Amino acid sequence: MTEQVSVFIDNKPGRLNAVTAILLDQAIDIRAMTIANHRGYGVAKLLVSDPRLAHQALTEQGFAAALQPVLAVVIADRPGGLHDLLEGLAERQINVLNAYGFVITPGQSAVWCLEVADLAETARLVEARGWRVLKESELYRLSSPLAP
Amino acid sequence: MAQVRIIKGKDMTVPVWNPAIEFIEREALERLQLAHLRKTIAWALKTPFYQRRLAEAGLTCPEDIASLRDVRNLPYTTKDDLREAYPDGLLAVDREQVVRLHTSSGTTGTPTVIYHTQHDLDRWTELVARCIAATGATRRDVFQNMTNYGLFTGGLGLHYGAERVGMLVIPASSGNTGRQIQLMRNFQTSVVHATPSYLLHLHSALAGEGVEPGQLGLRKAFIGAEPHSEETRRKIESLFGIDAYNSYGLSEMNGPGVAFECVYKTGLHLWEDAYILEIIHTETLQPVAEGETGEIVMTTLQRQATPLLRYRTRDLSHWVSGHCPCGRGHRRLARIKGRSDDMLIINGVNVFPSQIEDRLMKTPEVGVNYLIQLEKRGSLDRLVVKTEIDARLFTGDPDALDDLRERISELLRSAILVKPVVELHEPGSLPVSEGKAQRVVDLRPAF
Secondary structure, eight states: OEEEEEEEEESSTTSHHHHHHHHHHTTOOEEEEEEEEETTEEEEEEEESOHHHHHHHHHHTTOOEEEEEEEEEEEESSTTHHHHHHHHHHHTTOOEEEEEEEEEETTTEEEEEEEESOHHHHHHHHHHTTOEEOOHHHHHTOOSOOOO | OOOOEEEEOSSOEEEESOHHHHTOOHHHHHHHHHHHHHHHHHHHTTSHHHHHHHHHTTOOSGGGOOSGGGGGGSOOBOHHHHHHHTTTTTOOSOGGGEEEEEEEOOTTSOOEEEEEEHHHHHHHHHHHHHHHHHTTOOTTSEEEEOSOOSSSHHHHHHHHHHHHHTOEEEOOOSOOHHHHHHHHHHHTOOEEEEOHHHHHHHHHHHHHTTOOGGGSOOOEEEEOSSOOOHHHHHHHHHHHTSEEEEEEEEGGGTEEEEEEEOTTOSSEEEOTTTEEEEEEOTTTOSBOOTTOOEEEEEEESSOSSSOOSSEEEEEEEOEEOSOOTTOOOSOEEOOOOEESSSOEEETTEEEOHHHHHHHHHTOTTEEEEEEEEEEEETTEEEEEEEEEEOGGGOOSOHHHHHHHHHHHHHHHHHHHSSOOEEEEEOTTOSOOOSSSGGGEEEOSOOO
């Protein structure tokens, strides 16, 4: 299962770049990230090239960070690409808690990362419907175009 | 039932509740004080706490007190003493004689308690009735009591005093501003009791509902429970078009009814037949010079169940010199200037930083550093408690953090009776400090 790094950040100038500075120092590549504001603090979720190293580096520098499993599904980068996947999830009454996505090859493929209550069950279901769930190794070393 | 009497002088009229005692000559008052002090020593000697303390001070019987000056030979009593004596080390009567108690939360969870016999409650009510009458309020007034009822003494104290005067009492208690306004309109409330900050808040709420204060029948406000300036009083008076009277009291000395302003508003008359009040230097513990500011130290003179000798209130004030035009012989205290300890007064509620610390330290998900910040939001105080999350317990789930924040807020509310805004911060981001003082940032404008 792929993992994202969650980091607790005070919502004030200079804190987010303290995180990116640590990642830069470790030559860690950020694939995608999202940050949500919660009354004075933010929780940043980062999909990076080496989540364990990122987690370790952030923790050593005093940040509250956690590794969380996430489902990364390859979808087509075209109108309706995400909708097709969501229709399948809706049919099975699967609730998406948090999600974010990024394009791999414009016009061809994109990755949608989602948090759901039962990750393993959702992965099984998505794969059974012909979607591709990225393995850890694939996600962290994205280089060539991926077919959805 | 006694009534408010109007004493007509040369060119003034003074409303008064108990002329015999309020206009007593100084000499007679001091004779009365000495007699009451001896009785108080006798009551105190019935408590294990004072038996020991008075013996240490070389006092074994009331007759050891030869003059009023001898009060200075009595031992001090502190809030810590009350905590140590909790629950009944300071109880001077049989429990069956006790009809009520009031507790207040201590700094680290140990509360303090004051017991009252029926006699004590009657004396307390008499003092409050005097205060109310001194402002010119009478049985024709409708009195809406906007302070908290229950263990807090402000609600019940004023309530019974107002009933004794014969006012129509609306026991509204604190908060719920919409209902307060409705009650005021429906019953033409003429006198209210509230904290100054609540009255300012009420004024904004009235404006919000499009109600002109002048449309209400309000004439007077009793304001207390939090230190405030002369400017704040004038602001309240001009906003509402009323007279506002400063009230001083503390739960250890019953509650409200200790000292109050009369119609002349030249300081707070302290009921000297009920209390001996000294003002001391906070470090040398010696009496300050006339008119100098120091800590108020009080001895109860009429309380049977929980007599207190030389209680260190930690409130700072000074005597007002000269005579009040009203003619009362009871000396006047200046408005309270502040505290000689770290107690915070938040919307009229007394809070010690250590109470907050105590609860935070019992919450495993937060680190050791914290910051207490006091702000003004509109006219009300706002308590912000900043804590650091513990990195090891962070799961990445923002919902869990929201739950944690809510849980801490509720934990603190139940301990200090003020609901704080809890902020979560990064580990290591708050100032590390050893002293309590640096953990408190008071951003409220100085009063």
